Amino acid sequence: xxxxxxxxxxxxxxxxxxxxxxxxxxxxxxxxxxxxxxxxxxxxxxxxxxxxxxxxxxxxxxxxxxxxxxxxxxxxxxxxxxxxxxxxxxxxxxxxxxxxxxxxxxxxxxxxxxxxxxxxxxxxxxxxxxxxxxxxxxxxxxxxxxxxxxxxxxxxxxxxxxxxxxxxxxxxxxxxxxxxxxxxxxxxxxxxxxxxxxxxxxxxxxxxxxxxxxxxxxxxxxxxxxxxxxxxxxxxxxxxxxxxxxxxxxxxxxxxxxxxxxxxxxxxxxxxxxxxxxxxxxxxxxxxxxxxxxxxxxxxxxxxxxxxxxxxxxxxxxxxxxxxxxxxxxxxxxxxxxxxxxxxxxxxxxxxxxxxxxxxxxxxxxxxxxxx
Amino acid sequence: xxxxxxxxxxxxxxxxxxxxxxxxxxxxxxxxxxxxxxxxxxxxxxxxxxxxxxxxxxxxxxxxxxxxxxxxxxxxxxxxxxxxxxxxxxxxxxxxxxxxxxxxxxxxxxxxxxxxxxxxxxxxxxxxxxxxxxxxxxxxxxxxxxxxxxxxxxxxxxxxxxxxxxxxxxxxxxxxxxxxxxxxxxxxxxxxxxxxxxxxxxxxxxxxxxxxxxxxxxxxxxxxxxxxxxxxxxxxxxxxxxxxxxxxxxxxxxxxxxxxxxxxxxxxxxxxxxxxxxxxxxxxxxxxxxxxxxxxxxxxxxxxxxxxxxxxxxxxxxx
Ligand SMILES: Nc1ncnc2c1ncn2[C@@H]1O[C@H](COP(=O)(O)OP(=O)(O)OP(=O)(O)O)[C@@H](O)[C@H]1O
Ligand SMILES: [Mg+2]
Numbered sequence: 052x053x054x055x056x057x058x059x060x061x062x063x064x065x066x067x068x069x070x071x072x073x074x075x076x077x078x079x080x081x082x083x084x085x086x087x088x089x090x091x092x093x094x095x096x097x098x099x100x101x102x103x104x105x106x107x108x109x110x111x112x113x114x115x116x117x118x119x120x121x122x123x124x125x126x127x128x129x130x131x132x133x134x135x136x137x138x139x140x141x142x143x144x145x146x147x148x149x150x151x152x153x154x155x156x157x158x159x160x161x162x163x164x165x166x167x168x169x170x171x172x173x174x175x176x177x178x179x180x181x182x183x184x185x186x187x188x189x190x191x192x193x194x195x196x197x198x199x200x201x202x203x204x205x206x207x208x209x210x211x212x213x214x215x216x217x218x219x220x221x222x223x224x225x226x227x228x229x230x231x232x233x234x235x236x237x238x239x240x241x242x243x244x245x246x247x248x249x250x251x252x253x254x255x256x257x258x259x260x261x262x263x264x265x266x267x268x269x270x271x272x273x274x275x276x277x278x279x280x281x282x283x284x285x286x287x288x289x290x291x292x293x294x295x296x297x298x299x300x301x302x303x304x305x306x307x308x309x310x311x312x313x314x315x316x317x318x319x320x321x322x323x324x325x326x327x328x329x330x331x332x333x334x335x336x337x338x339x340x341x342x343x344x345x346x347x348x349x350x351x352x353x354x355x356x357x358x359x360x361x362x363x364x365x366x367x368x369x370x371x372x373x374x375x376x377x378x379x380x381x382x383x384x385x386x387x388x389x390x391x392x393x394x395x396x397x398x399x400x401x402x403x404x405x406x407x408x409x410x411x412x413x414x415x416x417x418x419x420x421x422x423x
Numbered sequence: 424x425x426x427x428x429x430x431x432x433x434x435x436x437x438x439x440x441x442x443x444x445x446x447x448x449x450x451x452x453x454x455x456x457x458x459x460x461x462x463x464x465x466x467x468x469x470x471x472x473x474x475x476x477x478x479x480x481x482x483x484x485x486x487x488x489x490x491x492x493x494x495x496x497x498x499x500x501x502x503x504x505x506x507x508x509x510x511x512x513x514x515x516x517x518x519x520x521x522x523x524x525x526x527x528x529x530x531x532x533x534x535x536x537x538x539x540x541x542x543x544x545x546x547x548x549x550x551x552x553x554x555x556x557x558x559x560x561x562x563x564x565x566x567x568x569x570x571x572x573x574x575x576x577x578x579x580x581x582x583x584x585x586x587x588x589x590x591x592x593x594x595x596x597x598x599x600x601x602x603x604x605x606x607x608x609x610x611x612x613x614x615x616x617x618x619x620x621x622x623x624x625x626x627x628x629x630x631x632x633x634x635x636x637x638x639x640x641x642x643x644x645x646x647x648x649x650x651x652x653x654x655x656x657x658x659x660x661x662x663x664x665x666x667x668x669x670x671x672x673x674x675x676x677x678x679x680x681x682x683x684x685x686x687x688x689x690x691x692x693x694x695x696x697x698x699x700x701x702x703x704x705x706x707x708x709x710x711x712x713x714x715x716x717x718x719x720x721x722x723x724x725x726x727x728x729x730x731x732x733x734x735x736x737x738x739x740x741x742x
Contacts, residue, residue: 058540066528069564259524264580267486267518268541269510421488 055270059278063252064285076247077290081240082297088358089229089302099192100156102146104135107166114167116207120178120214121162123203129195135159143181156227158182158192170204170213177215193218233298233306234384235357240290241316242351242377245283245323246330246344252279253418254331254340262420272420276328280411284320291316295388304389311387311396314404319380321407326376328414351377376410379403437464438500439588439619440485445494446643447480454480456643457494462588462621462636467614469634470623471725473735477643478623479521482592485621486518499587514542517586521593521623523577527566531557534565535579542584551579555609571602578609589613591622595629607633627725639729646732651725658731659723664704666692667717678707696720 067073103124107117125132133155135142142159150157159181169176180196182189197216204214256262265275291312298304327344334340354368355361355377361369372378383399386392440462447455455477462468470478483489485498487509499515501508525534532548539545552561555575560568565576574594581589591610595603603626610633613620624630630637631651638648647654666673670690677684677692681704684694694704701720708714730736 055541058537062526062529062533062537065533066526069528259527260520260522261524261526263488263520264518264523264538265541266488267513267516267520268538268584269513269543270541422490 055274056278056281059275060281060285063248063279063282067282067286077240077244077286078293081236081290081294084239085229085233085236085294085298086301088232099130099195100133100150100158101130101192101196102133102135102142102150102157102159103162104137104139104142104159105162106137106164107162108137108164116167116170117162119207120166120200120203124160124196124199127195127199129192131155146181156192158189160196170208173208173213175213175215177217179217179219181219227302229298229302230304230389231360231385232358233294233302233304234388235381237291237294237384237388238319238355238377238381239352239357240294241287241319241380242323243348244286244290245319246327246348247341248283248286249279249324249327249414250331250337250340250344253328254335254337257331257335258337266421272415272418275420276411276415276418279324280321283324284317287316287320306388307391309387309393309396311383311393311400314400315380315383315387315396318400318403318407321411322376322380322403325407325410325412325414328418329410332414332417332419351375354378355381357381376403376406379406438462439464439466439498440468440621441495441497442481442485443495445481445484445491445496447477447484447489448492453643455484455491458640458643458645459494460638460645460648462619464619465614465617466635467610467620467622467633469630469637470621470640471625471627471630471634471637471729472623472640473625476625476640478625478640479592480643481640482590482621482623486516486590487512514584515587517581517584517589519577519581519589519591519594521596523580524573525565525576525580528564530562530564531568531576531579532561534576535583538580539583544585545583546585548583551582554582554612555579556605569602571598571605574598574602574606575609578606582613586618588619588621591620593623593625595624595626603629627729631725637725639725639732641729641733647728654725654728655723658728659725660727660731661695661697662701662723663721664694664696664701665719665721666694666708666713667719669713669716673713673716676711676713678711681707 067077101124103121105113105117105121107114113121121132124130133149135145139145142161146159147157149155161179161181163177163179166176166178178200180193182193193216200214200216204212253262262275295304295306295308298306326347330343330347331340334343352358354364354372355375356372357377361372361378364372379399379402383396383403386396386399438461440460442461443459444457445455445459446453446457458481470481472478480489484491484496484503487503491504496503498512501511503509503512526537529537531552535548535551536545539548549561552558555578557572557575557579560572565573568576578591578594581591594610595606598606607629610620610622622633635650636648637651637654638645639654640646647658649657668690669676669692671686673690673692674684674686682695682697682700684692687693696704705718708718726736
């Protein structure tokens with residue numbers, strides 16, 4: 052029995068890597084999408100996002116020295132300055148939310164009240180730079196802020212030490228578009244390889260009478276399905292690794308692979324072939340089954356937050372997205388790989404596993420092994 | 424089977440296939456309608472019939488792919504309707520489904536081993552490749568082969584578990600004449616090895632050439648069975664004497680008192696022969712100007728058998 056399942060897995064696998072179009076759709080196409088979307092929406096510019104709150108106002112007007120400091124920062128051309136209103140009581144929380152909504156870096160520089168006065172009195176003034184040390188861009192950004200600050204202090208009072216940058220470490224989810232996108236591409240790839248793979252091996256193999264032939268041998272339907280699922284798991288693992296590696300090499304996307312990632316890959320390798328099997332049973336002809344698979348995967352891909360956050364969708368679409376299995380795979384992968392949110396990852400993994408069990412069982416029951 | 428003999432144990436009978444009053448209905452459509460036949464060890468048995476006659480339905484019942492709606496069928500002594508028996512049947516039969524294709528991107532050898540791995544024991548792939556004469560295509564992917572070669576891969580795959588009986592469902596349909604001959608060659612080799620073969624076909628010449636026993640099936644019923652010779656003798660009708668290129672003129676030159684003669688295919692004269700008439704007719708022809716014409720006696724074929732039994736020709740049904 053082991054060797055039968057192994058034979059089926061290796062048969063599928065050989066058929067996969069010997070087909071150029073399979074390689075294209077499962078490997079090259081996702082990577083191409085990453086490069087394309089990464090280039091279009093990725094970092095936007097090479098400037099660093101920096102939120103800035105100037106609390107040193109008199110009336111409604113920034114004090115001269117604080118305004119001067121802002122101007123100098125701006126003139127470096129190194130930053131995309133996003134001004135945070137001085138009235139904002141909790142700038143850090145505001146920045147976290149705003150940065151995430153706009154896919155910007157979460158870094159905040161606060162010029163405190165009394166900045167101008169402190170410098171004038173000859174004492175050392177301090178600004179606070181909030182940023183995540185682990186963020187790749189932070190080191191260079193902090194370096195630039197430091198040197199700008201030192202030279203500004205030297206210019207106004209000839210005392211470079213007069214102005215101190217106090218670094219405050221924060222844990223950010225400094226999510227760029229590409230960080231958001233990579234788990235989506237993984238989800239999309241699992242979706243398409245799973246659904247189309249199952250339609251192919253259960254629809255086309257039926258047309259070619261391969262399934263009929265196998266049904267006349269001691270092979271059981273269960274073994275056949277296990278073989279297919281095993282193959283899908285191998286493929287899903289390969290996709291995951293290739294895409295993550297690529298994302299890291301090109302865009303510096305760092306991902307954590309944890310138990311939830313494994314759970315989600317297992318879920319996806321059951322769920323999507325399960326959906327494909329259900330399809331292949333309702334639409335008998337391989338070609339129409341292919342069309343049906345397209346009709347299902349495409350809307351799912353767009354609605355389930357593969358390319359952009361679901362928050363941006365109209366209300367109805369958001370509701371529909373809640374019924375899309377891919378939604379939970381995508382969200383779970385993001386929680387697990389990028390956001391490091393174990394609680395949410397767990398929820399999504401459990402939902403995905405539940406859906407997976409449902410679809411693979413349904414597909415297996417529906418699948419005709421013997422009689423057509 | 425005589426009642427007082429003990430029934431042989433499953434798997435040991437010389438009756439490889441025993442079918443009694445078997446039927447299969449799809450809704451109102453009766454695809455197989457109460458057929459009975461026996462296939463003995465070492466026989467090549469042909470199920471001959473036009474499209475939709477019920478050949479595939481019958482074969483697939485024997486292969487445990489479909490459930491009969493009536494009657495009984497045993498393969499190698501095992502009952503096709505019993506679940507536990509089905510497992511035994513599957514181990515011991517070889518199957519080439521109608522329109523079978525192996526896996527496109529596996530090579531000939533890989534395909535043989537792929538299907539072989541489904542069984543506990545498999546024959547050596549290279550031996551099978553030799554049997555079906557595919558040595559130089561051994562490492563070629565299945566999809567790159569021509570139709571005839573593909574069918575030979577199918578044959579090799581159907582033999583991979585060294586089966587006690589091989590079911591070949593229309594093994595030559597759609598092949599060109601040469602490829603058909605090649606497939607026939609493989610079946611003949613199987614026969615000479617003493618294999619039991621059950622094949623279906625709608626080609627009369629194929630059944631006549633390959634089969635020891637032919638059953639003609641039409642509309643789900645067996646309308647005649649026997650060796651090709653028996654069928655032809657019983658249902659084929661008269662032999663025909665043909666005088667080539669004699670033309671209208673030749674018709675007038677025929678001696679008196681012959682059976683009815685007619686003109687066929689641009690000038691051939693055809694005379695239906697009753698038994699024992701041949702010598703006297705030939706002698707009387709010798710006295711006429713027709714004596715130097717080419718003369719030939721044509722035996723009826725299974726085509727004629729089918730025509731006489733059904734009033735139709737199989738080939739008219741298309742394929
Ligand atoms: N799965 C099915 N469901 C309904 N009707 C069927 C099914 N399979 C076969 N039939 C019908 O049963 C009859 C016999 O079909 P079968 O396939 O056994 O014929 P066949 O002799 O193999 O024909 P062919 O030469 O075309 O292969 C036909 O009328 C066919 O339409
Ligand atoms: Mg058929």
